[in-house]
Amino acid sequence: SYDCWAEEQKENRCANWAAHTAHCVCPSAELLPSIISPLFLSDSRGQLGLGKVKTDTNSPQHLRSLSAIPLVQVAAGGEQSFALSVSGGVFGWGRNDRGQLGLGDTRGEGSSLSFSPSLISTLSQVACGSQHSVALTKDGQVYTWGQDSRGQLGLGKVKTDTNSPQHLRSLSAIPLVQVAAGGEQSFALSVSGGVFGWGRNDRGQLDRQTPTPVHYLNKRKTIHISCGTDHTAVLTKDGAVFTFGSGQYGQLGHNSFRDGLRPRLVAELWGAKVTKIACGRYSTVLKLMITNYTETFQLVPGAVSAMI
Numbered sequence: 260s261y262d263c264w265a266e267e268q269k270e271n272r273c274a275n276w277a278a279h280t281a282h283c284v285c286p287s288a289e290l291l292p293s294i295i296s297p298l299f300l301s302d303s304r305g306q307l308g309l310g311k312v313k314t315d316t317n318s319p320q321h322l323r324s325l326s327a328i329p330l331v332q333v334a335a336g337g338e339q340s341f342a343l344s345v346s347g348g349v350f351g352w353g354r355n356d357r358g359q360l361g362l363g364d365t366r367g368e369g370s371s372l373s374f375s376p377s378l379i380s381t382l383s384q385v386a387c388g389s390q391h392s393v394a395l396t397k398d399g400q401v402y403t404w405g406q407d408s409r410g411q412l413g414l415g416k417v418k419t420d421t422n423s424p425q426h427l428r429s430l431s432a433i434p435l436v437q438v439a440a441g442g443e444q445s446f447a448l449s450v451s452g453g454v455f456g457w458g459r460n461d462r463g464q465l466d467r468q469t470p471t472p473v474h475y476l477n478k479r480k481t482i483h484i485s486c487g488t489d490h491t492a493v494l495t496k497d498g499a500v501f502t503f504g505s506g507q508y509g510q511l512g513h514n515s516f517r518d519g520l521r522p523r524l525v526a527e528l529w530g531a532k533v534t535k536i537a538c539g540r541y542s543t544v545l546k547l548m549i550t551n552y553t554e555t556f557q558l559v560p561g562a563v564s565a566m567i
Contacts, residue, residue: 304338306353325350336387336440339405347381347397357390358422361404365422388440388458389488393447394424395438401427401447409443410468411458429470430455441486441504441538452480454493462489462505462518475522476501487538492545493522498532500525500545508541 301315308322325342328350332343338354351360358365384395391405391412402424403412413427430447433455437448444458447470455470480496490504490511501522502511509516512525528545535546 301338304354306335306338306340308340308352332384334385334387334392336392337389337442339387339390339392341385341387341392343382343385347383349382349385349394354390355422357406357420359390359392359405361392361422361424363423365420384438386438386440386445386486388445388486389442391440391443391445393438393440393445395435395447399433399435401430401435401438403427403445406443409459411440411443411445413445413457413468413470415469427470437484439484439486439491441491442488444486444489444491444504446484446486446491448481448484452482452496453477454481454484456491459489473522479522483536485536485538485543487542488540490519490538490541490543492536492538492543494533494536494545498534498548500528500533500536502543510538510541510543512543 302309303315307316307320308324309316309320310324328342329345330342331345334341334343336353336359339351339359340353342350344350349361351362353359355362356365381397382394383397386393388405388411391403391407394402396402401413403414404421404424405412406420407414412421412425413429414421414425415429433447433453434450435447436450439446439448442459444456444460446457447455449455454473454476456473457467457470460467476493479493479499479501481493482496483494485492485494487504487510490502490506492500492502494500500512501524502513503519503522504511506513506515506517506519511519511523512527513519513523514527532548533545534548537544
């Protein structure tokens with residue numbers, strides 16, 4: 260069963276998909292690792308990787324340039340996209356005027372681009388914000404690149420941009436299992452379930468210019484983090500969901516439109532076993548464990564309705 264709350268967005272139907280603002284990247288029905296990547300919606304800055312800039316594409320398009328490469332993950336940011344291969348290599352395409360692709364320059368927009376990570380030999384995950392990216396290596400190191408207007412790179416000083424991967428040394432001694440990126444905020448999750456956040460914090464996103472522990476979640480045993488543009492959701496080991504940040508569109512699921520300055524349990528889900536969470540730009544989607552049947556719902560402040 261899938262539940263969704265906030266702004267009515269029904270595009271989250273593809274397993275292992277990625278979407279941040281106005282474009283989406285997802286595997287085909289065959290899924291991973293033999294991936295065929297349909298991409299759709301806006302292509303204003305080449306974020307669909309089709310080799311030509313179009314206004315939009317309202318149906319999935321096959322990204323043939325990657326069809327022969329075994330991939331394990333895709334990620335979509337504001338106007339940039341990435342694909343991660345089985346061997347840990349990264350391919351990026353789309354907007355690059357702030358170094359979003361990590362190529363070491365600000366050129367090459369509008370086509371599928373190979374990103375050879377000389378500083379990050381093997382990656383296990385890549386996450387995209389609006390104009391920045393965060394990567395986790397197989398040995399647990401974090402690298403960031405792109406725009407740093409609000410400290411979202413975690414380097415301790417605000418810069419206009421960084422067009423090549425930068426090692427986030429402040430987390431180098433902590434064993435990490437996941438990274439997440441929102442509009443201008445970033446997070447990292449440790450093996451023990453600790454959450455570290457950095458970047459924009461004017462809506463209670465709970466982050467700073469350097470990685471800072473989110474103490475309220477210390478004993479919650481977090482197992483997954485997902486970020487929207489200005490809000491964040493975390494999933495705990497026992498299936499509970501906590502949200503914080505902007506509540507402007509009801510995306511926090513607290514039956515209000517107020518911002519959340521610290522993580523708060525989504526009370527409407529009390530007693531339910533949540534197994535997956537995902538944040539869109541102004542929405543939150545989750546998967547519930549239900550015996551014998553699967554149903555999809557949209558939850559907005561004060562109402563629950565089936566998603567068609």
